[in-house]
Amino acid sequence: MDWRNNRLCELLGIEHPIIQAPMAGATSQEMVVAACNAGALGSLGSAEYTSEKLEAEFAYIRANTNAPFNANFFTHDEPDIDAEKGAAARKRLAPWYDEYSFEKVPEAIPSSRSFNKEICDCICALKPAVVSFHFGLPDAELVAQIKAEGIKILCSATSVQEAVWLEQNGVDAIIAQGFEAGGHSGWFMDRNGADLTGMFALVPRIVDAVSVPVIAAGGIMDGRGVAAALVLGASGVQMGTAFISAPESLVSDVHKNAASNASGDDTVHSTAFSGRKARTIVNRYALEFADVKDWPDFPIGNTLSKPLRKASSDVGSPDAMALWAGQAVGLNQTKSTAEIIEDVVAQTKGILGNMG
Ligand SMILES: Cc1cc2nc3c(=O)[nH]c(=O)nc-3n(C[C@H](O)[C@H](O)[C@H](O)COP(=O)(O)O)c2cc1C
Incomplete structure (x- = not known):
């Protein structure tokens, strides 16, 4: 079994089915x-970038690699500006600002906009090989505009x-994001009060339900995780936490230290x-x-908490x-991005090779 000779590598033009x-x-x-x-698919976390920042980052990437890469965006509903919720949140955060910063709690306004026509025009001019979305897809006209440029869409x-909805609405591959995943959950349809689903329970069911390639995400840190995801029917994996302590990661040393000292039994979903x-x-x-359940709509919380987080x-x-x-x-390690990928590829090859 050549695990790298698969539909996802062909679709995205990459050597290893690793994002x-x-x-x-x-x-x-x-x-x-x-x-x-x-040999992996590099992805820019560009949800909060302006067009100018996107252009600058694309120029740097293209000057340093000829390989395809991905630009990622958030596609959330624009928030309701609810004055009462905003005031309650600011009141809750005031003692924290007193403790950590001389600044006042910011006004309760959105920190960034959802993917929109302006960013779509910019992306269609810049033409990355791949665009990925989190929290659902943008309007059908924007999806059609991106597809008309030959850009592949993941969500x-x-x-x-x-x-199933994503496949019906034009995505080229689906990222099956499990409960284990670090950062924001990409959920966008009401779950009737049910919990999020773990990667092992989610991937094979999505593989059975759609015909496009499925990319497993959540808890994959090494070749064992990649091999398991492929055996479950995924065509590739998306790994995030594995890279947060790399020298190329922008998170602060405090975050990297916390990651080095964390076991994994000490994480939680927080709104x-x-x-x-x-x-x-x-x-x-x-x-x-x-x-606390009544926070202002996403992404207003980012405006409220970001200066405090930095302080x-x-x-x-x-x-x-x-x-x-x-x-x-x-399982997080302090290795370079290239070393992490080389190790994961070698481990996966070892495991799948031994399975014959
Ligand atoms: C620090 C961090 C930031 C993240 N930010 C984004 C993001 O901007 N866009 C996105 O689509 N997913 C984001 N994610 C989720 C990842 O795309 C992916 O689903 C997740 O990292 C997979 O689980 P893992 O962290 O266990 O590997 C983020 C994850 C982490 C750890």
Whole structure:
């Protein structure tokens, strides 16, 4: 079985069926180049980038690799500006700002916009090989515009229902994102109060339900995880937490230290940082707000918490930071992006080779 000779590699034009996950605030242009040059698909976490920033990062990447790469965007509903929820959130955060920063709690306004026509025009002019979306797809006209340029579209799904809808609405491959995954869950359809699903339970059911290639995400840190995902029927994997401590990662040393010391049994989904469920290493902030449900809509929480998160990091304290990491963070290593990919490829080859 040649695990690298598969539909996903063919679709995306890559050597190994491994995607370095887009991670807003963590992935750098240097990480994308390193991942691409190691034969994986490098991904820019560009959800909060302006057109100018996108152009600059694309120029750097293209000057340093000829390989295909991915640019990732968020596709959330624009938030309701609810004055009461905003005031309650600001009141809750005031003691934290008093403790960590001389600044006032920011106004409760959105930190960034969802993927829109302006960014779509920019992306269609820049033409990356791949665009990926988190929290669902943009409007059908924008999807059609991207597809008309020959750009491949990926999107995260957290349920079979979402995966089927994504296939019907034009995606070229589906990222099956399990409960284990670090950072924001990409859920976008109501789950009637049910929990998110783990990667092992999600991947084979999505593989059975759609005909496009499926990419497994959540808890995959080494060749064992890649081999398991492929045996479950995935055509490839997307790995995020594995790269957060790499020298090319933009997260602070406080975040990297927390990741090095975390076991993986110490992460939690929290809505208190952004307004949407995201997996972080447990800290004082996540614990204090664990039961609070009425945060302003995403991404207003980012505006409210970002200066505090930075102030906490600046004084070397993990207590008020968003320490995004997945449930397998205990397997995290401080290696370069290229070394991580080389090791994962060698381990996977060893395991699948031995299976005959
Ligand atoms: C620090 C961090 C930031 C993330 N930011 C994004 C993002 O901007 N866009 C996105 O689609 N996924 C984001 N994710 C989720 C990843 O794409 C992926 O689903 C996840 O990392 C897979 O699980 P793992 O972390 O266990 O490997 C992020 C994950 C982490 C750890």
